[in-house]
Amino acid sequence: MSAKREKILESKARKSQEELMGAVTLENITSDPRSQTVPTPSLRRLPLYLRLLRDYQAQGRTVVSCTQLASDLRFDPTQVRKDLALTKVGGRPKVGYPIAELIAAIEDFLGWRRTIEAVLVGVGSLGTALLGYNFSLYGLSIVGAFDSAPDKVGQVVHGREIMPIGYLTNFIRQRGIPMGILTVPASAAQSVAEMMVAGGVKAIWNFTSAALQLPDHVLVERADFSASLAVLTRALAHGARSLAPTIPKKEVT
Amino acid sequence: MSAKREKILESKARKSQEELMGAVTLENITSDPRSQTVPTPSLRRLPLYLRLLRDYQAQGRTVVSCTQLASDLRFDPTQVRKDLALTKVGGRPKVGYPIAELIAAIEDFLGWRRTIEAVLVGVGSLGTALLGYNFSLYGLSIVGAFDSAPDKVGQVVHGREIMPIGYLTNFIRQRGIPMGILTVPASAAQSVAEMMVAGGVKAIWNFTSAALQLPDHVLVERADFSASLAVLTRALAHGARSLAPTIPKKEVT
C-alpha cells in the first residue's frame, strides 16, 4: 500500500528532473524532440564519413559505395547506409553515392556550412590548443578568449587578445554569441558557465570534468577526456589478455 | 535465385571485416568479450560518478544516495544504480553508498589505481596541452614525447625532452609501453600508428580525425572533437527552437 506511493515518488523525482531543470546533455538523451529524431550515435559517426569522403575526393574519386566506407571504418555496411540515409542523398546501385553531394549534405546536416561564433574561457594549455585549432571546416569560429588571470589578460594567443572575464557576459550578449567553450579548471566551471548563460549562450562545449547545473534550455555537451580514457584503461587493465587475437569469451580449462 | 547468393556475399563481407582485420574501436563495438561484458555507455559514465564522489568526499560526506548522484548529473536514478552495481559495492537502503569505497572500486574498475605508461607523438598545440595535463588521477603517465620536426626535437616541453620519431618504435619496445597517444596531423596518423604497433603498443588513443587501419589486437579509441561538436552544431543549426523549455516527449492527455 505504502509501497505504491514509494514508486510514485521516485517516478516523480525522475520526471521533475527531466522536465523542470535538467540540462540537456545529449550524452544522456538519445532521442530528441527535434524535427526528425536523429540517433545520437549516428550523429557522432557522421564526421567520420565526412572526413573519409574528403579523402576520397582529394584522390579524384566522385562516387563511393557504402561497402567501401564501411570497410575503411570497420563498420557494418548496413549501418553506413542507415547513417547516410539521414542526409537524404541517394546512392545508385552498383555505383555508390556521389561524393561531392554527400559531403555537402553532411556538412549541411551538421550545420557546418554556416559559421557559428563561440567564445572560449580559460586560456590554459587546452584553451590555447583550441585557440590554435582551425575550426572553420567545422563551422565554428572562436571570436573571443577570456581568462581570469590578470597576467594573461591582454596577451595575444593565436591572434586573439585575451579579455578579462568580467567582460564575458556583455560580450556574449552584445554580439549574440550562441556558444561557449569551457576550458577552465573544474572548480571554476559552474560559475563561468552561469556567466555564459547570463549572456545568453544556447550551448556550452564543456571540456572540464565538472557536471554543470544549468537551466533546461542550455545544451551542454561534454568533451572531457575521461570517458574516452575509461574505455581504454579498463581494457588495458582488465582485459589485456583478451586483446590478444581470438581468445574465446571464457577460457576453458 | 541469384538473389540468394548476393546476400550471402554481403554477409560474408561483413563477417570477414570483423574477423580478419577489424581494428576494435569500441566506438563501434558495444559488447565485448572481456571477463564480464561491460556496457560501454556505463563505462563512459563511471568517470562522472567518480568526479562527483570526490567532490562529496571533499565536503566531508561519507555516504551518498544514487538519488543524489542522479539529480546532480540529471540521470535516471535507476541508471545510476545499474552503473554503480558494476563495481559490486552495495548501498544501504535509506542511507546510500559508502563514498570512499565506491571511489576505490570505480578507480579499480577503470584501472586508474595502477599507472599505465604511454608515449605521445606530435607535440603541436594539442600534444603540448596533453603533456601539460596531469593524468595521474587517471592512472596514466606520459613517459615519452616524440615529434618529426627537427626543430622541436631536443626541446623540453612540460618537463619532457622531445625525441625524434625515429626512436619511437624502439623506445616503446624496450620499455614495454602499452599505449600510444596520437596527436599528429591526420595525414601522418596512419604511419605513426603503425610505428607504435611495430613497437608493441596494445592501445592507441587517437586524437586525430583519421580512421586507422590496424591489426585486430590493437585497441583504438577515438578522441577527436568532431563527434562531440557534431551533436552541438546540429542542435544549434537545426534544432534551436526545440531547445525551448519543457516540451514533454509525449503530451499526456
Place this chain on the structure above:
DNA sequence: GATAAATCGCGAATAATTTCTCTATTGGAG
C-alpha cells in the same frame, strides 16, 4: 539484348540499453 555481379533501400529481427515496477531493507519518528 540477356545475364551476372554489385549495391542500394526498406522492413523485419535481433541485440543492447534504458526505464519502469515491485519488493525488501533500513533508520528515524512517534
Place this chain on the structure above:
DNA sequence: CTCCAATAGAGAAATTATTCGCGATTTATC
C-alpha cells in the same frame, strides 16, 4: 515497538540501436 519515508536491488518492459534478409536497380560483360 510500530509505523513511515527513503532507498537499494532485481527482474520485466519499453525503447533505441544495430544487424539481417530480401527484392529492386544499375552497370558491365558476353
